[in-house]
Amino acid sequence: MKITDVNITPIAMKDPPLRNIHGVHQPYALRSILQVHTDEGLTGLGETYGDLAILTALRKVAPRLTGLDVLDLNGLERIIRETLGASAGLATHGLVGEASDEKSVSTVLSAFEIPCWDLQGKALGRPVVDLLGGKVRDAVPYSGYLFFKPAAHTPLPDYATDTWGEAMDAEGIVAQARKMVDGWGFKSLKLKGGVLPPQDEADAILALRDEFPDHPLRLDPNAGWTVESSIAVGRKLDGVLEYLEDPTGGIDGMAAVAREVSMPLATNMCVTEFAHVKPAVLVDAVQVILSDHHFWGGLRRSRELAGICRTFGIGLSMHSNSHLGISLAAMTHLAGAAPELTYDCDTHYPYLVEDVVVQGVLSFKDGSVTVPDGPGLGVELDLDSLARLAEQYEKCGFDTRDDITPMRAVQPDWDPVIPRW
Ligand SMILES: O=C([O-])C(=O)C[C@H](O)[C@@H](O)C(=O)[O-]
Numbered sequence: 001m002k003i004t005d006v007n008i009t010p011i012a013m014k015d016p017p018l019r020n021i022h023g024v025h026q027p028y029a030l031r032s033i034l035q036v037h038t039d040e041g042l043t044g045l046g047e048t049y050g051d052l053a054i055l056t057a058l059r060k061v062a063p064r065l066t067g068l069d070v071l072d073l074n075g076l077e078r079i080i081r082e083t084l085g086a087s088a089g090l091a092t093h094g095l096v097g098e099a100s101d102e103k104s105v106s107t108v109l110s111a112f113e114i115p116c117w118d119l120q121g122k123a124l125g126r127p128v129v130d131l132l133g134g135k136v137r138d139a140v141p142y143s144g145y146l147f148f149k150p151a152a153h154t155p156l157p158d159y160a161t162d163t164w165g166e167a168m169d170a171e172g173i174v175a176q177a178r179k180m181v182d183g184w185g186f187k188s189l190k191l192k193g194g195v196l197p198p199q200d201e202a203d204a205i206l207a208l209r210d211e212f213p214d215h216p217l218r219l220d221p222n223a224g225w226t227v228e229s230s231i232a233v234g235r236k237l238d239g240v241l242e243y244l245e246d247p248t249g250g251i252d253g254m255a256a257v258a259r260e261v262s263m264p265l266a267t268n269m270c271v272t273e274f275a276h277v278k279p280a281v282l283v284d285a286v287q288v289i290l291s292d293h294h295f296w297g298g299l300r301r302s303r304e305l306a307g308i309c310r311t312f313g314i315g316l317s318m319h320s321n322s323h324l325g326i327s328l329a330a331m332t333h334l335a336g337a338a339p340e341l342t343y344d345c346d347t348h349y350p351y352l353v354e355d356v357v358v359q360g361v362l363s364f365k366d367g368s369v370t371v372p373d374g375p376g377l378g379v380e381l382d383l384d385s386l387a388r389l390a391e392q393y394e395k396c397g398f399d400t401r402d403d404i405t406p407m408r409a410v411q412p413d414w415d416p417v418i419p420r421w
């Protein structure tokens with residue numbers, strides 16, 4: 001089956017004012033939706049970041065894929081490397097570690113690899129999870145992702161504010177967690193930190209522990225703390241956290257914290273490509289790696305990462321960014337076939353109010369998503385929704401994720417310094 005044509009559609013989806021170390025989410029999050037058409041009349045779906053630099057790279061690669069066999073993933077990688085050249089360097093928003101040429105290649109590779117898996121599954125009449133070796137679980141557990149947030153964006157966007165309300169202290173976070181747990185059934189909780197002083201965030205975790213005595217808890221300040229602050233929080237939360245995620249920056253910084261705290265340290269910032277694994281292992285910097293097929297190079301590479309984690313006794317979890325149903329399906333197939341993945345995966349999905357896939361296939365029950373059993377990814381594009389979100393992209397006025405500028409609308413002297421505390 002050969003690729004005949006590729007459509008890449010940038011879309012914008014409404015997104016609540018979620019806070020993080022950089023600032024606050026814009027009122028619209030951007031994604032690129034890929035439709036890869038073939039000479040057998042089948043179309044494969046994909047979803048990745050919508051930032052202009054990535055969109056430009058995708059558009060450069062797409063015409064060169066005509067004639068490629070959808071099973072030839074090595075050929076796909078070769079074309080991408082040839083097209084992007086040695087200086088592929090796409091800037092990232094910084095919350096997933098440093099940009100690099102290799103990471104850019106991996107990001108673009110993943111974007112096209114997912115539709116190829118979708119096509120392979122559709123051609124065989126089998127779900128992607130079967131192509132990855134078969135199910136090790138019928139449903140993939142996700143964790144409830146908590147964010148400090150104001151009630152509304154500043155300035156107010158042209159749509160109604162979200163239903164989550166304000167959560168700028170421990171009480172607000174517990175209320176948000178209650179909604180997540182009661183509404184979605186999540187069995188574990190992750191708090192996005194780096195917003196309040198570390199001791200206040202530790203207090204929010206302790207409040208969550210009181211309210212949810214049996215839920216594994218995680219805290220992730222995106223490298224917002226010094227080594228000293230990280231150790232202080234780690235000691236305060238001894239026995240409370242399932243893992244502490246990226247408390248501080250860099251492999252050496254994480255190693256210094258790891259030596260002094262009892263809980264595992266997790267990362268989606270200091271080990272984000274294969275070249276980072278060896279230096280991290282040598283100093284035992286991280287005990288859990290959060291995979292993310294979007295920047296680790298797709299499903300095949302994510303399986304390789306899982307094998308490396310198994311080899312070195314490193315735990316495997318899964319990272320997320322604001323995403324839609326195509327990505328949720330890909331994440332669920334991958335996790336559904338990965339025995340190494342023993343932690344609940346991250347997802348931003350509860351914050352989503354609109355999607356490009358036909359509803360009904362992907363739903364959360366008891367915090368888990370059943371692995372779709374239709375051919376390929378098992379999800380179908382809703383063309384009307386795609387057109388509406390594409391129009392929203394044209395009108396929204398953003399072409400790149402930027403959490404700093406909207407923060408300055410609230411606090412003009414905002415300085416996104418890392419580490420902050
Ligand atoms: O685990 C993480 O670091 C993330 O999920 C990064 C995201 O960009 C998150 O910080 C967000 O959505 O603001």
Ligand SMILES: [Mg+2]
Pocket residue numbers: 220222245246267268269319
């Ligand atoms: Mg993280």
